[in-house]
Amino acid sequence: MSSPLGLAAAPxxxxxxxxxxxxxxxxxxxxxxxxxxxxxxxxxxCVGLGYAGLIGAVIAVVCVLxxxxxxxxxxxxxxxxDGQVEAKAKAKRECQRLKLLRQAGPARxxxxxxxxxxxxxxxxxxxxxxxxxxxxxLLEQFIRVAINHQRCGDALRLAxxxxxxxxxxTGTARxxxxxxxLQRRIRHRDECTLRMEQLxxxxxxxxxxxxxxxQRVACPEPDRELDRELDRRLWELDEVxxxxxxLSA
Numbered sequence: 273m274s275s276p277l278g279l280a281a282a283p284x285x286x287x288x289x290x291x292x293x294x295x296x297x298x299x300x301x302x303x304x305x306x307x308x309x310x311x312x313x314x315x316x317x318c319v320g321l322g323y324a325g326l327i328g329a330v331i332a333v334v335c336v337l338x339x340x341x342x343x344x345x346x347x348x349x350x351x352x353x354d355g356q357v358e359a360k361a362k363a364k365r366e367c368q369r370l371k372l373l374r375q376a377g378p379a380r381x382x383x384x385x386x387x388x389x390x391x392x393x394x395x396x397x398x399x400x401x402x403x404x405x406x407x408x409x410l411l412e413q414f415i416r417v418a419i420n421h422q423r424c425g426d427a428l429r430l431a432x433x434x435x436x437x438x439x440x441x442t443g444t445a446r447x448x449x450x451x452x453x454l455q456r457r458i459r460h461r462d463e464c465t466l467r468m469e470q471l472x473x474x475x476x477x478x479x480x481x482x483x484x485x486x487q488r489v490a491c492p493e494p495d496r497e498l499d500r501e502l503d504r505r506l507w508e509l510d511e512v513x514x515x516x517x518x519l520s521a
Contacts, residue, residue: 302353303344304337312336373415376422384418387411387479390486397489405485414478417471424468431461 303309313336320332343349373381391411395402402408 299344299350299353300341302356303340303349306340306353306356309337309340313340369412369415372419376415376418380418380422383479384411384414387414387482390482394482394486394489401485401489407482407485410478410482414475417474417478421468421471421475424464424471427464428461428468431457431464 313333316332316336317329320328320330324331344353369384370381373384388411391402391407394407
């Protein structure tokens with residue numbers, strides 16, 4: 273599923289690697305064609321070729337691939353394969369984001385890097401909170417708004433810094449058609465300026481929201497158990513003081 277600007281919507285399934293209920297054949301194929309298995313197979317083939325010729329190389333490669341297929345049954349191997357799928361999905365999504373965001377200029381790319389670092393920090397501290405607020409989708413929304421903001425700036429530059437007057441000029445020297453076109457250009461310029469201001473506000477609001485969530489996640493929750501334990505010890509101290517006072521009376 274893709275957005276109107278070509279950003280691939282990142283399904284929640286990709287953030288957890290292979291989909292739940294993946295067949296053993298899928299894990300088997302992923303294990304056999306994984307870079308680790310293929311590298312070991314090539315090395316074993318070279319060793320087999322050196323010791324026993326072509327037949328030894330074929331046997332060595334087949335044995336390594338068979339061993340790789342067998343290891344696909346283990347939980348740790350499947351977790352590794354899930355991690356590889358997740359890494360590839362993230363890399364593909366990041367390439368699509370940067371390809372689109374370059375249209376908005378290097379300053380906006382740097383701004384995106386800063387927000388992405390905050391989102392990754394939030395995900396490390398509290399993955400559930402990051403998923404609840406859909407921060408990855410929020411980053412993609414930031415990119416869409418940034419591109420639209422840049423397009424508004426390009427449209428205003430096409431109008432020219434001094435090419436249009438503040439208000440339409442009327443006069444007998446101008447034809448009615450030219451005057452109408454000029455009025456339309458001025459109206460479009462004003463609408464584009466207003467839209468650009470709205471997009472600027474959306475960009476700043478997105479930035480502030482991500483920073484707010486980062487602050488909330490970084491701040492630890494109050495330890496109510498500690499309060500109760502302190503109150504209990506204070507009560508015990510009061511009881512001890514009362515008992516000592518009664519004994520000394």
